[in-house]
Amino acid sequence: MTTKPHQETAAIGRSWLTSTAGILASRVFGLLRDIVLAWYWGSTGVMQAAFNVAFAIPNMLRALFSEGAFAAAFVPMVAGKLSDGDRDGAWRLAERAISLQATVLGVITVLGAAIAAAIWALLPETASEHVRLTFLILPIVMPYALFICLAGAFASILNSLRQFALPALNPIIFNVVQIAAVGLIYPLWRMDELPALIIFCLSILLAGLLQMFVLMILCRRRGFVFHFRPVWNDPEVRLFVSKILPAILGNSVQQCNNLIDKALVMYLGPAAIGALAYSQHLVYMPTGVFGVAMGVVCLTSLSQAWNRGNLDEMASSLDFALRQMLFLTIPCAILGIVLAEPAIRLLFQRGAFNEEAVRECAWALRFYLPGLPAFCLAKVAVTPHNARKDTTTPVKVSLVCIGLNLVLNLILMQFLRQGGLALSTSICSWINVIALLWLCRPHLPQWQPSSTIRAALPLLIAAALAGLAAWFVADWTTSRLTAWPAFLAQAAILLAGGAAGGITYLALCLLFRCPEPLQLVNCRKPSKKLAAS
Numbered sequence: 001m002t003t004k005p006h007q008e009t010a011a012i013g014r015s016w017l018t019s020t021a022g023i024l025a026s027r028v029f030g031l032l033r034d035i036v037l038a039w040y041w042g043s044t045g046v047m048q049a050a051f052n053v054a055f056a057i058p059n060m061l062r063a064l065f066s067e068g069a070f071a072a073a074f075v076p077m078v079a080g081k082l083s084d085g086d087r088d089g090a091w092r093l094a095e096r097a098i099s100l101q102a103t104v105l106g107v108i109t110v111l112g113a114a115i116a117a118a119i120w121a122l123l124p125e126t127a128s129e130h131v132r133l134t135f136l137i138l139p140i141v142m143p144y145a146l147f148i149c150l151a152g153a154f155a156s157i158l159n160s161l162r163q164f165a166l167p168a169l170n171p172i173i174f175n176v177v178q179i180a181a182v183g184l185i186y187p188l189w190r191m192d193e194l195p196a197l198i199i200f201c202l203s204i205l206l207a208g209l210l211q212m213f214v215l216m217i218l219c220r221r222r223g224f225v226f227h228f229r230p231v232w233n234d235p236e237v238r239l240f241v242s243k244i245l246p247a248i249l250g251n252s253v254q255q256c257n258n259l260i261d262k263a264l265v266m267y268l269g270p271a272a273i274g275a276l277a278y279s280q281h282l283v284y285m286p287t288g289v290f291g292v293a294m295g296v297v298c299l300t301s302l303s304q305a306w307n308r309g310n311l312d313e314m315a316s317s318l319d320f321a322l323r324q325m326l327f328l329t330i331p332c333a334i335l336g337i338v339l340a341e342p343a344i345r346l347l348f349q350r351g352a353f354n355e356e357a358v359r360e361c362a363w364a365l366r367f368y369l370p371g372l373p374a375f376c377l378a379k380v381a382v383t384p385h386n387a388r389k390d391t392t393t394p395v396k397v398s399l400v401c402i403g404l405n406l407v408l409n410l411i412l413m414q415f416l417r418q419g420g421l422a423l424s425t426s427i428c429s430w431i432n433v434i435a436l437l438w439l440c441r442p443h444l445p446q447w448q449p450s451s452t453i454r455a456a457l458p459l460l461i462a463a464a465l466a467g468l469a470a471w472f473v474a475d476w477t478t479s480r481l482t483a484w485p486a487f488l489a490q491a492a493i494l495l496a497g498g499a500a501g502g503i504t505y506l507a508l509c510l511l512f513r514c515p516e517p518l519q520l521v522n523c524r525k526p527s528k529k530l531a532a533s
Helices: 007-041 046-083 087-122 129-141 143-160 165-169 171-191 193-221 235-250 253-268 270-308 311-338 340-348 355-381 383-387 393-416 418-443 449-479 486-511 516-522 528-532
Strands: none
Touching (some): 007 165, 007 311, 046 087, 046 129, 046 193, 046 235, 087 143, 087 235, 129 193, 165 171, 270 340, 270 355, 270 418, 311 340, 311 355, 311 516, 340 355, 393 418, 486 516
């Protein structure tokens, strides 16, 4: 197999690298936010537990109505019109679809806030403090779902225009506002925690508004001017609705699994809640950098290829995306398992985040990491279905996986606590990916799963040996740095172990003649044919 990708896969690779760079910058700021919040709240506090559970609701709505369902139904339709040169039709559809989204989310936001307030008022006095706080602040953070979903809609328009970097950078606004809010309320926190928590929740609404307006302005500069004009009887709007309803379920496996985890972990106490939240944040960083970026690019590219009837291009693009996800995420998962504790100590162990919090977080993280490749592959595996405007097939898969996740959660949490919830999510995510890829074969016979599986085997062997190298070097380094300050020692252990594992992995990939590293390097430069065009 040649290491030089085809022109279409090279274009996907370049767009993916552009999107990845933007998302990486955003995730770095997100990691800084998590570090600040860990210092501020710790992992076992009641306030932290209440906020994590409450904020999970608007975050889930964002994943379903913005990053998931809206993009799955919206991007193929708009990208198809743009590919045909019908920009006016694309903008008309976009305006009506976004107006519909704003109406539905506005109703959900009001109802959700009202229900949460009613539950808070009816809670018995025996209810735990973090449960009461959760329902107290939920009405405050609910409007964030509306703002961030509209921001996601404007980002989908930019992605349809193959503009990936600026939407990927947009979450930096959210992280900067949250970090600034912590600095603002810290003196107040010392006097009264509840007003400080409410102000912090209000800062989230400000961040969501800013994200929405920035992307709206960027769309305006590229020709799309949004006006709120809901039209219910338009044939294209009805088609959009028929696609988005099943897509809400089809793209919701990981989000619903996470929400189930958050609901069940409340029964394990505040320590488990914080551990699950911080471990999820660590797993989501590579998922966002690799998986989300590739999924966004693939959806646009595969939609345009399907609109042109070019199944060979779809197959080669899908194979390229899957191979790159495996190449990058398998070593991340294995090295993460080996280096979980030094990484958590380096990032979070300060202030209220103590040794107990480190152990609890590492326990959950080690059960999430086997699912990391699946979390990223899922972003790609759903795109062939959505590109064909088939949003019903993922529904069937998602319903099975959600039900299985609930059953496994109830069983595994009895023995592994928050680790059982994480392991259940990992197992179900793998089942989701395998099912989605298997079911796309009849419609895309040009793609051969055996080729992807054969590519994964040497990557898995190389990553396993790299994990052994990282463990040996990290253990050796730990034994010789006992007199060092804790922060410097953990940094040295993580750097030494990570470098040993990374170098070993790349060396073995080249020794095994894996094409993925050179494919990725070749994507950085446009081919002469593409440059000439």
